[in-house]
Amino acid sequence: MWRVLIIDDDFQVLEGMKKSIPWQKLEAQWVGEAMDGVEGLQKIRETDPDIIITDIYMPIMNGLEMIEQLKREEIPGEVIILSGYSDFQYARQALRLQVNDYLSKPVTLDELHDVLEKVIKGLEAKELKKLEQEEVRQRLMMYEPFVQKEWLKSVITGTLDKTVPREGMGLPESSHWIEHSHLVMGIELTSTDRISNLTVSDWSLFRFAFANIIREILAEDWPKSEFIELHSHHATIVFHIEPHSSDEALTRICRIGERITECIDKYLKLKIRTGLGSVKANWQELSDSTDEAFLDLLQQLLISGQGEPSFVPWEKQSAFRPIKFYQELAAAIVISKEEATIEIIDGYIQQLRQLPDINSVYLQYLCKELWTILAYSLYSAGIVLDELFPDIDLIKEIEQIHTVEELRPWLQDKIHVIASSRHWNENSKHKEAVDFMIHYAHDHYAEEINLEDLSKQLYLSRNYLNRIFKKAIGETFTNYLIRTRMEKAKALLIERKYMIYEIAERVGYKNVAYFSSLFKKYYGMNPSEVGKK
Structure with a gap:
């Protein structure tokens, strides 16, 4: 009125x-x-x-x-x-x-x-x-964390337009980016039977647990840092380093890498490897540090006896940017764009042609790496790559690739099979909405969450949201949220810092009895029994 x-x-x-x-x-x-x-x-x-x-x-x-x-x-x-x-x-x-x-x-x-x-x-x-402006403002606030993450990804992978001014960063604590030097640590998750046997929803939980462990360690050991998840099995950490302290910083960063590796193994039973790039004075040079970090990972692999000691002439590595290619390829796969994917492949093939001394050891390693990237990227959209290629003898196929010209048709053929699958278009179409729901569950599990609120934020109906989430993840959003809360509750119980009623509240339950019954349903024991021998 x-x-x-x-x-x-x-x-x-x-x-x-x-x-x-x-x-x-x-x-x-x-x-x-x-x-x-x-x-x-x-x-x-x-x-x-x-x-x-x-x-x-x-x-x-x-x-x-x-x-x-x-x-x-x-x-x-x-x-x-x-x-x-x-x-x-x-x-x-x-x-x-x-x-x-x-x-x-x-x-x-x-x-x-x-x-x-x-x-x-x-x-x-x-x-x-006024309402339209408020709606735009709310949506911008809602997507701000995602914008920041995409900005970070573009900086470290070299996909950022270098003409973007510093003041356009829009990041908190931006003085760290301006006044400090920077170094990138590359992290690679090693493929194991444990990972290959996970369901899509379990993998999402593992992914968040993986990120949480790293962020907790960084908060304690190096607060001036950024953890960035890349597509597939790669991640990075950007360390902001005080001027004139590079030698001491490198020693500390190496110890942090060792601690992260040990904790991921101890708590998640996952194997990772880490590599370091060099210190850069300007944030706009971070993609070079990223490339160096992942080249370090590749060299570690070869030195361990799985290949020849050199596959890319070091003097030509400036033209060799695998992580940018990995990122662009995975992003194109996720958004279901076959033409864009082939264009990205052709661009990288052209880069490889400029390296005449590149040998079959690297090309075969690259094939394995690309297969892993395809698998993880599709996995996040609810598609199992092996099911699209039930009769493939991957090792035998890869062993036949000795030149760049043999790599291109092999990779294009795989992309075409994936693109021809109806699952690709169906499951990838709403990946952004599903990703938002997953992140929202992990960021707001302590609050009252319902699909009605999410449907208003995403401008999709409640029933439709539930349907696409279940199709992509394998269970309803409600069940996924409960599992997320139970995982967090178990971690808090293991710490033994809080009373059970406090933990119940911290994971979104005011009724302790209801919380305890849910916990027993998921873990077969009462909360009070966790950690007891």
């Missing part, structure tokens, strides 16, 4: 307007009246009306003086002047004060109705615009 306040020193005018205005038809309501400008100001401050109908000539303070005071105080409200004086000076001053309309007494009911209707339509248009 639109709130209307009337100010006039004629009591009969006040009563007449209150009775004659079609309030219900206009969806408006009378909220008060006053008989002079001073009283009018007080009533306006008290009632906050949307529309003010006021006379000009009144005792103590006239209508124009009152309007001027409203402007000074920046009090909102549309003003309609209703006056028995049609003096040009009054009209000109009213125009300067940007009143909505100026009517001369006597005014007919039709005139008053038309003016009020026009003003209300204007208010409705303003309100709609």
Whole structure:
């Protein structure tokens, strides 16, 4: 309802307007009246009306003086002047004060109705615009963490437009990016039977547990850092380093890498390897440090006896940017774009052609790496790569690849088979929405979460959201949220820092008995039994 306040020193005018205005038809309501400008100001401050109908000539303070005071105080409200004086000076001053309309007494009911209707339509248009702006603001806030993550990915993988100004970063703690040197640690998750046997929903939980462990270690050992998950089985850490402390920093960073490796093995039974790039003075050079980190990983693999000691001439490594290729390829796979995927492959093949000394050891390693990237990328969209190639003898195929020209058709053929699968388009179409739901569950598990709220944020129906989530992950969002809470509760119980009722609240349950029953259902034991021998 639109709130209307009337100010006039004629009591009969006040009563007449209150009775004659079609309030219900206009969806408006009378909220008060006053008989002079001073009283009018007080009533306006008290009632906050949307529309003010006021006379000009009144005792103590006239209508124009009152309007001027409203402007000074920046009090909102549309003003309609209703006056028995049609003096040009009054009209000109009213125009300067940007009143909505100026009517001369006597005014007919039709005139008053038309003016009020026009003003209300204007208010409705303003309100709609305000709601649209708020909706945009809320969506920007909702996606801000994702924008930041994508910015970080583009910086470390070399896909960022180098012309973007520093002030365009939009990141918290941006002084770390400007005033410090930087170093990238590359992290590679080693493929094992344990991982290959996971369901899609279990893999999502492992992925978040993996990230949480690393973030907790960094919070303790090197707060000025960023953990960035890349597509597939790769991740990176950007360490922001105080100037003139590189040697000491490298020693500490190596220890952090060892601690991360040990903790991932201990708590998740997953194997990872880490590699380091060199220190860069400028954040815009970070992609070079990333390339060095992943080349370090490859060299470690070869030195361990799984290949020849050299596969890419070190003097030509500046043209060799595998991590950028991996990132672009995985992103194209996820969004189901066959043409874009082939274009990315062709671009990288052209890069490889510029390295005449590249040998079959690296090409075969690259094939295995690309197969792993395809597997992980499709896995996150609910597709099992091996099911698309049930009869493949991967090792035998890879052993037949000795040149760059043999690599291209092999890889293109695999992409075509994937793209021809109906599962690819169906499951990848709504991956962004599913990813948002997964992240939201892990970020807000302690709060009350329901699909109705998520559907409003994603502009998709509740039932449709539930359907695409179940199709991609293998279980309903509700069940996934419960499992996420149970995993977190178990981790908190193992720490032995909190009482059971405190843990229940921390994972979103106010009813301790209900929490305990759910926990027993998932783990076959009561919360109090966790950690006991």
